[in-house]
Amino acid sequence: METEDTMLDRWVWKLHSSQRYSVKSAYSFITATDITHNERVNCFMLPTKDNLHKRGVIDTTQLSCATTCGKVEDNDHLFFQCDVYDCLWLLISKWLGFESVFHGTIGFHSYQFCGLGGVSKCYRIAFTIIWISVLYIIWKDRNKRIFTSGVDTLETMAEKVKSQAYWWLKSCYV
Ligand SMILES: [Zn+2]
Numbered sequence: 255m256e257t258e259d260t261m262l263d264r265w266v267w268k269l270h271s272s273q274r275y276s277v278k279s280a281y282s283f284i285t286a287t288d289i290t291h292n293e294r295v296n297c298f299m300l301p302t303k304d305n306l307h308k309r310g311v312i313d314t315t316q317l318s319c320a321t322t323c324g325k326v327e328d329n330d331h332l333f334f335q336c337d338v339y340d341c342l343w344l345l346i347s348k349w350l351g352f353e354s355v356f357h358g359t360i361g362f363h364s365y366q367f368c369g370l371g372g373v374s375k376c377y378r379i380a381f382t383i384i385w386i387s388v389l390y391i392i393w394k395d396r397n398k399r400i401f402t403s404g405v406d407t408l409e410t411m412a413e414k415v416k417s418q419a420y421w422w423l424k425s426c427y428v
Contacts (some may be wrong), residue, residue, distance in 0.1 A: 301394065304328035307415075320399040332396060334363045339392050345412045346388055350381075380423060387419040 303319075304326060319327040321338040323419045334338065335358040342399045347354055352370050357363045367385045371377030391414045406414070 300329065302327050302329055302332055320396045327396075330359050333392055334358045334360060335388055339395075341408050342388065342392065342411050342415070343400045345408055346384065346415055349412065349416070350384070379426075380419075383422050383426070384415070384419045389424065390418055391415045 301311075303312060303317045307314065307317055317326045319325050319331060319336055321336055323336055323338055325331050325336065329347075334343075334356065336371075343356055344353075347356075347367075347370070350370065354366070354370070357366055364385060368378060368382045371379075372380035391411055394414075395406055395411055398406070
């Protein structure tokens, strides 16, 4: 996904000629064997605060991470380095039966986490969907903190990740 520089920004899904998101197009891309993890994660370019700053939408006083951890919000910080959301990764990895310290950058994190599924293609797909579900819930929580001032507990977020992953897996396999 990326935004186009037009009069009004809009989201474009790059994985289908219609430029509209569908579960099938996402699934095909996620499960393709000939793409790298970096290519996979580059599809999820988001309007994080550093990206908005680069585009002149916000100034340097507005760059702080939504969790109020005191750091600047960029993709790697928000999803893989923030102490707040790091606890969510820990909860989810424990739920999956692993305890691991994950890399702090998107490409290595994706490779490491999705690799926990081993060599089985089914497991690899499932772990990839769970990985994307965590990103999705972090992004929703970040937006909730910014736009509605609400804060979910980590346990609530973990349950949302499981529920989201379940529905995405169900839509792929049923
Ligand atoms: Zn943070």
